[in-house]
Amino acid sequence: MHIMDLTPEQWTEVEALFHRVQAVPPDSRDTLIEESGVEETVRSAVRRLTMQDAAPDPLLDEGIGPSAARLLLPDADGRLPSQSFGPYRVLEVLGRGGMGVVYLAERADIGARVALKVLWDAPLSPSLRARFEEEQRIISQLRHPGIVPLYHAGQTEEGTPWFAMEYVDGQPIDLHARDRLSFVRQRLLLFREVCLAVRAAHWRLVVHGDLKPSNILVSRDGHVRLLDFGIARRLDDALPITQGRLLTPAYASPQRRAGAPVDVQSDVYSLGVILFQLLADRLPADQGERVSSMSPLRRRFGGREEDWIDIDAIIACATAPDVVQRYESVDALVRDVDRLFDGFPLEAVSVSATHRARKFLRRRRVPLVIGAASTLVALFALFAHDRSLRGARDAAIAESARTARLMQFMERLFDGGGQPPETVDSIRVATIVANGVREAYALTSDPQAQVDLLESLGVVSGRMGRYDRADTLIREALHRADTLYGGSDPRTLGVRVQRAKILSLRKQTDSAERELRSISTLIADGDRDHPVATAAQLALGVLLRDQGRTKDAMPYLQGALMRSEQTDTMSSLFVEVLRELGIAVAMSGDFAAADSVWERALPVARRIFGPKHPEVAFLLGNLGNVASQRGELAQAEQYQREAVALTSAWYGTDHMYTALTEFVLAQTLNRANRPAEARDLLLHTIDVYSRTNELGPDDANTAIAYGTMGVSLSALGDPRGARALHERAARLLRAARGPDTKSALIEDSNIASTLLAEGRADTAIALLRSTVARTSASMGERNVTTAQMRVRLAAALLKVKRYRETVDVSTDAIAIMDSVMGGRKPASRQARENLLAAYVALGDSVSATKVRAELAGIR
């Protein structure tokens, strides 16, 4: 019977028995209840109550205190205080913050409206009162058009403190931008105003600490007003931060979220988030999201690719999780924002700007320009065609430093010294370039240096993906070189080689090829040994190779090698020729030859760049990659671990080049059947790529990392998760590189493997057949990849016991492999094992024995 159905009389009996029961030890209670002689209803109630007596109940036991605050939120009744605050009378509530309530109030005598902030519970908390008064003091000290001014302060007779500020009749900045500003420039101007207001506060040693759109209003005159210094801090003051204030996590730096006090850089972080929001009309979905990759936004606003890349770089630098990489001041942020307006700065060089640039350059240096990006390509060449090739573009940077004058400048600019650079972000390089351009244009007294400088800056700009600017600079350089040296001078031709490289980066491959071919004809007989001849041949070879015309490319690359062997085998150009040639050789499937080419480059690179230089790391990475492809996994892992160690020492752990070397190591681990280790590395790779990749999270390299992680998941027994990753990778690869490139085809075959693992053999086989056909069409029949696709098809057929077809497909695959790779190589083992299994199943013991013998030979 339910307790509620008791009568008061029964309840009296319950009460009596309950108390008797509580007085005896627990183990004798049941007996006591049973022998009590009262009716069952009462006994049952007492049993129930006794049980519940022992059960904890947080609300009943702790009282309502902890919940009362929640229940008593004052919001609902919305009544206003009737009293006056000095000359002001309250009209309505504008907002409630951690530090009191803000009302719209009216000055009784003259009717002026103000925002009135009242600290209601001052009597209850002296520390809150101190903070409130501090806020009042801070605002009164900050006189700036972008900061809301203080009018009046006082307290009521009960001691409730208040102060009156300008009432800003306007909208929060995000809504204002969304509703009223349809040009990027307008939004940037508004953001700049916010920065200036924050900077003004910083100059008075005040950090705001809670920058977010709701604290930044845009008044009817279109200008911003910064509000709410409720948790602002004076940097020269030790007043503790109010603990109670809730952060707005979206705008709070990682340090703030971890509980660190506000500082200048926490304001910088918030500004970076606000800049993103002002452009995208929403908060970033994750750290490192790029506005330049948001196509609807780009369509709506227009603008040049390079400017969007700059905006992203500014946001990335402002919101860098690590304060070392973040702008050290709002001032630095403002200066970069200003460059967005300036476009191409041609005005006189400001002394402080160049000073800063040089100071910066002393800290960050050469290798970033000379080495790394070009070699990035090399690693990917085994997977990639077009994109991997962009690395070659900057190869000539070191070459471009050929005059003493330029060397001097480059030294100033990038101040080498062989120390590992700090992590470089492109906006800082952009700053260097912008300043360099100013210097270049100012160098009219030394036209030769000017040519060299313009050329170098053009090359750097090209490497940064700013092709328009690169083109302008190189044309400038070419024009001057032509006038200065004449059209067939090697120096002029050197500039033209660079121009051709920029053309090829802009996908104007036909023009680039024409240009390079004509350069070769223009080289005077006496200059045949000049490095420019080698550089031109190399560039042409790389251009052809990157178009997939490996056969056409080979004579040029080999020609370049011969030339550089004859001239200088201790030069960066020689290393570069070997690197690029090795890529071409590897792409044609001859891993052994590629291996020997890179082995030759390695000691030279160690000697001229230093043993820990990224150039060395990337050569090791390439060697490891080839070893991995050839199935020499222990050797591969050794090379690749060394490469990871070098890149992470040089660039830091969270750098894309480090991630890249980790990525190839993960591939080896996958091959070595260590998928869990591979997966863990890949998680890091993908994380770093999506945060740091210039090309954004949808880049092909990221896609390949997704696919590789799919392989790990398959091996870990998660075909569903694997398929999702492979499908994503295939989609991204098609978007980035077009249909039926090698990597997209590999992803298709990976999708088929996951289908097979889930028992959907027919779908898998159909997909594999189509993949084989497309691979053969796009890469040729006599190709390792085409053969590997057949091996996968054969494995699928074997699995569903279609042995005849397995034999046919495997035989084709083995024939291709043996012929392309020259003999029975470990890579063909899988194909032979499939074939053997099919013969065994078919009862063809003669053929089976033959294949067994071949396999034994491979082992």
Add this chain to the structure above:
Amino acid sequence: MTLHTSEDSLRDETRGDWERSSPDGEGPVAVNDLYSVAYDELKRLASSVRYGDPFATVTTTALVNEAWLKLASSTAISIANEQHLKHIVVRAMRQVLVDSARRRRAMKREGMHVEISERLAMPSEPEERVLAIDAALTKLTALNVRQASVVEARFFGGLAVSETATLLGVSEATVARDWRLARAFLSVELAEG
């Protein structure tokens, strides 16, 4: 003479009601009016605390005592028994909490977003539980008024055992026994819904 002096900050609406029912210098204030004054005073106190710092602890104990002292020190209240006054304040506190819980539940049902500080979070919707306790307490009143009063004073009023004993004019042991039984009763009711 009225309740509100110059430093009093009761709201206009409240004051109006008060003045209608209690003209200057005339007889004792009706209990119903006193109850509504207590109610408003508690709400004002609660919200003023809450306005300032989201982490300030709002204890019903403090609210009840403050409101009680305020009402008791008012010369207008010629109520003979201070404990009676306290009882009214406790009752009003219960009502304030229950009304707040109802309002919050209603706001939730209307889909309004109520921002809640995480650090104050309690398990399983305190407003629902408070309303459940209120309902169970009404049932307990039908079985034993004194036990219900103990719950009201201790749970809603936040009073200690000794204060509750004084309030109800019983021994502390009785309060303790009543609380134990009533707590078990409420717990059963809450568990069985």
